[in-house]
Amino acid sequence: MASTYVGDFANFVIAHGAPVIFLVIALESLGAPLPGETLLVAVGTAAGIRNADLLPLFLVAWAGAFLGDNAGYALGRWFGQKAIRKFGAHIGLNEARMAGFEATFARYGVFIVAAARFIVPLRQLNGLIAGSLHMPWLRFAIANAIGAALWVGVWLFLSSRFSNLLAHLDKLHGVGIAALVLGALAICTYGVVRYRRHKRG
Structure with a gap:
């Protein structure tokens, strides 16, 4: 039973997922609060199940990131300093602090x-911050690519390696289904906890 649902999801991702992967990763990298890491885990798991x-x-996910x-860097470069001069004083960003950041x-x-790619919310604000601080584009582009x-x-x-474990669990039928459900709940709980910590911070 579990293999049917997971297999259907895997087929969908492998056949039609590229535009969704690109769009979600790109928008998250631009600053949108989207689940980029969760999507990569799901895609990697699906690819592992189908040996894709x-x-x-x-390449699709990397291009989106x-x-x-x-794009975030360009927005920061064009509008970041203006926004900081206009609103920075309200959040404690004076000229001395900005000079220190630069x-x-x-x-x-x-x-x-x-x-910053591995740290929330720096992943979402990475380009905006670098552009606002006038980091040279070539240095940013190289670091960003890496x-x-x-x-x-x-x-x-x-996640593709983890899919092998899921396949073995699925052979246990009920135990496999329970493991999949518990795994999904654990991922959701982790995401909620990180989101709440970010909101409090």
């Missing part, structure tokens, strides 16, 4: 941009 080639899925972050990005920006490749690759690879 991960490379096309990796890279282009979405670059100095930090000038020195460690490549590492910050690459690592960070996006690592983030997409890690989640797709790990």
